[in-house]
Amino acid sequence: MVYGIIDLGSNTIRLSIFKYEDGKIRLLQNKKAIAGLAACVEGGGLTEIGxxxxxxxxxxxKDILKxxxxxxxxxxxxxxxxxxxxREIVLNEIKERTGIVPEVLFGDEEARLDFIGVKNSCELSRGVLIDIGGGSTELVLFENGEIKRLTSIPIGALNLxxxxxxxxxxTDRELKKMKKIINNALDELQWNFESNYETMxxxxxxxxxxxEISKxxxxxxxxERSFNRANVKEILxxxxxxxxxxxxxxxKINPERIFSLSGGLVILNEVIKRFGCEVINISKDGIREGYFIDRIIDQMSDKEENNEK
Incomplete structure (x- = not known):
């Protein structure tokens, strides 16, 4: 089975084409467009430009898939x-202009699908999972390979x-302002933070x-697909x-992210410090793989089982 997944994000819009065969997922194609939708929000609503x-x-x-x-x-x-x-106005406009009705994921569901995707390619024991998007940041604490806590914070690299x-x-002052904003959001979670989650x-x-910058x-x-907390601190x-x-x-290393890089790095650094993470591993799989597994493969398997019964 060949299947396309389009991820309509706050900064980038991505298309991943997967092939599922013999119980394995293979990425055939990956496309990315930087749309910067989080920067197209005025008065809380997405503008016509967005x-x-x-x-x-x-x-x-759609043309690529066709x-x-x-x-x-x-x-x-x-x-x-x-x-x-x-949201409803925007969804109606998208449907009228493209014929597509996107599924809007709630924050906790996004975090759960992130975890499913990462678990597909990484052996997870104990640690922190972070997904820094353009308009939100998802966090998952896991132990023994299972979710302990998860949340979504409506602060991402681009909107921050x-x-x-x-x-x-x-500026240095603006970096400190961003640091304060993300720490206030972490405080509002009212989690009893444990600062010994070594692996992120x-x-x-x-x-x-x-x-990429650390390399x-x-x-x-x-x-290598990992770096450490000292690298993040030095970049900042x-x-x-x-x-x-x-x-x-x-x-110069990553010019396309000039409008979101400092925001993303501030979020990453503060979460690293909050949980005491030392090593940051970059997963090759993420929410699109998680969505494909949860919404398509697992549901297809459930239907097959029900038919057999």
């Missing part, structure tokens, strides 16, 4: 549509930076960017450096 951006990308992805004769696909939206106050940073490059598993563009700056081998130190060369060197 709607048009979303519809343009969705129609382009060209490959892939009739079966699903579309889901996360904080991009979950956190807006004109967009609200806190006046210019293109965040991370998904999302901000975390992948942190790995370049700290000579981490190309095949360079971003707030008075020496232009320091922060230019960082943005």
């Amino acid at each position: 709607i048009s951006k979303a519809c343009f990308v969705l129609n382009r992805y 060209a490959q004769n892939i009739e079966n696909y699903s579309v889901f939206a996360t904080a991009s549509l979950r956190n807006i106050n004109n 930076q967009n609200k806190s940073v006046k210019g293109i490059i965040a 598993y991370a998904i999302g563009g901000s975390s992948r960017a942190a790995l 370049e700056l700290f000579k981490i081998p190309a095949e 130190n360079r971003l707030k450096s008075a020496d232009v060369k320091d922060y230019k060197a960082v943005y």
Whole structure:
């Protein structure tokens, strides 16, 4: 079976095409478009510009699927549509312009699907899972390979930076402002934080960017999929450096994330500190794999079992 999954996110809109055969999932194709929908929110609602951006990308992805004769696909939206106050209007517009009705995932469900996706490719024992998106951050605490706690915070890399940073490059004062915002959100969870979760598993563009930058700056081998808390701290130190060369060197590595990188790294660093994480592993699988497993494969298996009965 070949199946398409479109992830309508707050910063990026992605298309993943999977093949499921002999009990295994294989990624055939992955497309990404940076739409920056979180920056197209005014008065709590998604603007016409944001709607048009979303519809343009969705129609382009429909054309790709059609060209490959892939009739079966699903579309889901996360904080991009979950956190807006004109959701029904936007959904109607998307349906009218594209013929698509995205499934809007609630925050806890997004976190659960994140966990399912990461567990597909990583052996999870005890640790923290983080998914830093453009408009929200999902957190999962797990022990013995099972979820202990999960949540979604309506603060992501793009909307945090967009609200806190006046210019293109965040100042030291603006970085401190973002730090305060995310820590207040963590305090509001009222979790009894344990600061000995040594291992973190991370998904999302901000975390992948942190790995890419760490490889370049700290000579981490190309095949590695992990970095450490000291790397994140040093990157942030360079971003707030008075020496232009320091922060230019960082943005040069990943220029496409200039409007969300500092926000994402602040979120990552504060969560690392809060839980005492030392090692950050980047998972190759995430919410799209989790959605495919939970919504398509598992439901298909349930139907087959019911038919047999």
